[in-house]
Amino acid sequence: MRLRTLMLVLVAALTQSSCLMMIPGLLAGHTMGGGMGMMGGMGKGMNHSQTAPAPYDKMLNPVPHSAAAVAQGAQIFQAQCATCHGPKGQGDGPAGLRLSPRPANLSEVVKSAHAKDGHLMWVISEGGRMPGSAMPPFKGTLKEEERWRLVHYLRTL
């Protein structure tokens, strides 16, 4: 068990350092390749307005809004999300304090224009919006209907 953890840490460290070593090469390549390459290479890590891909982008919450749906969403939230996002979704959960990027303040996210049903479903299902996000994907652990109930709950934050 111990040995396995150590090896995982080593592998993570190695992967990270080889990534870092690749950055100058990538940058040089993109600069020589012209503007488009540069945007493509840099954009991914820094694009904060990354949006849901198909088929998520067209999805609308199929679960009718009800007090029961919201209550079940709240329950799932406390069990699965509050540790990072905080009990009220303000991005201040104990497990989230040292993460970079930090867990989003969900009461702000749901008020923003990009927080459509399909966007929230995508983030929950696939694990975050940003590359390198510590948020795990929930499509394997929560049923689709449970994820939609969560979406109803998020809108109450």
Ligand code: HEC
């Ligand atoms: C291990 C910590 C962690 C857990 C657990 C977690 N998240 Fe996140 N979440 C993050 C981080 C970090 C971000 C910010 C980076 C990103 O957007 O990928 C984030 C971002 C988000 C966003 C913002 C997307 C946007 O448009 O900005 C939503 C919505 C969200 N999480 C919902 C949830 C829900 C719902 C759950 C529970 C099912 C959950 N998260 C569980 C870490 C977590």
